[in-house]
Amino acid sequence: MKSERYQWAGPGDVNAFFGLMLDNVAGLLLTVSLLATVFEFPTGFALRYMVPGTAIGVFAGDLIFFFTAFWLARKTGRKDITAMPLGLDTPSTFGMVFFVLGPSFNHARTNLGLEGDAAASYTWQIGICSIFISGVFKLACASGSNWIRRVIPRAGLLGSLAAIALVLISFLPLVEIFHAPVVGFVALAIILTTLVGRVPLPGRIPGALGALLVAGGLYHIMNAAGFVHAVDSGIKPAEALLPTEWLTVFRFEWTAVLSDSIRYLPVVLPFALATVVGGIDCTESAAAAGDEYDTGWVVGTEAIATLVAAICGGVIQTTPYIGHPAYKAMGGRAAYTLATALFIGSAGVLGYFGYLYVIIPKPVVFPILVFIGLEITAQSFHATPKRHYPAVAIACVPALAYLAFISMDKVLGTVAAGDVTKLGHLQNEFMIIQMLSAGFIMTSVIWASSLAAIVDRRLNRAAIYFAIAALLTIFGVIHSPLPGAAAFFPWNLPAESFDKVARFAVGYLASAAVFYALHVTVGTQMDSIDDESLKEASHA
Secondary structure, three states, X not given: OOOOOOOOOOOHHHHHHHHHHHHHHHHHHHHHHHHHHHHOOOHHHHHHXXXXXXXXXXXXXXXXXXXXXXXXXXXXXXXOOOOOOEEEOHHHHHHHHHHHHHHHXXXXXHOOOOOHHHHHHHHHHHHHHHHHHHHHHHHHHHOXXXXXXXXXXXXXXXXXXXXXXXXXXXXXXXXXXOOOHHHHHHHHHHHHHHHHOOOOOHHHOOHHHHHHHHHHXXXXXXXXXXXXXXXXXXXXXXXXXXXXHHHHHHHOHHHHHHHHHHHHHHHHHHHHHHHHHHHHHHHHHXXXXXXXXXXXXXXXXXXXXXXXXXXXXXXXXXXXXXXXXHHHHOOOOOHHHHHHHHHHHHHHHHOOHHHHHHHOOHHHHOHHHHHHHHHHHHHHHHOOOHHHHHHHHHHHHHHHHHHHHHHHHHHXXXXXXXXXXXXXXXXXXXXXXXXXXXXXXXXXXHHHHHHHHHHOOOHHHHHHHHHHHHHHHHOOOOOOOOXXXXXXXXXXXXXHHHHHHHHHHHHHHHHHHHHHHHHHHHHHHHHOXXXXXXXXXXXX
């Protein structure tokens, strides 16, 4: 029987393109604006040196995934394959800005005596080294990713996705939306109506494009009338056109600061590991939506895209986006990844991202992230057996701790500046929440996998998961008490920090011992129980 011809482009690709494109534009906007507003990093330097290579990484990854969709279509004989989306990693964007790029810029000014573009150039080179090492690390992890996917239950993989979707992809952008609530609500209303409610706009205009046009137009009208005030970017967009400065990366002068970049590896490598887990999650999510990609190839592609970005001067790593089910629901095939690759790549290389940076208000872009987060969360529950719903739910708890940590970090700074007598109990609570939030993606996977094993009465497996958690805790992969959730060697920790880490690790080991003892003593009895609910759930 002859297989049907792959329909790689369709009407749904228009909506999917605007969704994926705006997602990546949002990542670039965050990188440049956070560096400028928080650390006074020169915007013009970021646009002409950092953005081109970062955009090229997105171009390379989405182009590979475009052709991968054709391969899967030929392999399966299906014509409705949706390409895997790829873009800038949102957690890494925050992590690189606040714990690598910003601190290295301050270090260059305060300790190295550099100023202006010289300090920015040093920071750029540190960023290049950091994601180059990330790419090498992810490439090394690619070969074992299929095995990891087989071992970890779907609730563990998709549960961590739901956690990321609710906190990083939905809630944090929602806060940005409320900075301009009139415009943000209008954009969000259009997105939810068209993409969730499936209500078409007049003239069949794609929902993401409609939100951009209507809410963006409203923003600029209100700005002209004085009801909202646009933030002065400090640059003229034409100054960012046709950047050539980034080409100096091919002199490989950045290799001279490789030794300096090592100090940031305890922050960089956990973020790289998180994207590896995320790539495995994405593959599982795509499989749940009907598209069975090879996990090793998906993780390998993100590694290659990250390396390409680094070699071209990028400073943010790429990762497969967990929104595959959302783009499939929009009707996307493969054309949307090709269009995104071309648009984002050319925006960086030709420099017209400078116009996007000035013209597009963030409250207009971020509602698409809210939709993607909601779609992922819904799909995570839908694709998981009903008996494992509690496991998906518990995966969200470490992510909520991360959210609380962000809020308390701001509050604690205010309190510290005002009344230090109030820091006693609050400081301890802050440390606990910080440790619970550190490495929350890995924690979510372990907790959800453990609870799924408990539900399935595989207590020996739950014991193994908790023993692994204890080992990861000892080295700070999860529950790190250090700034930036940095990993560490336990013998290098201060006594107070080591005591807290040891208590977490011992708690995991004690729980593992309890699970194993129950497995040995009552495991046979539990196996003999005829539980009809488990049988029914296995067919869910």
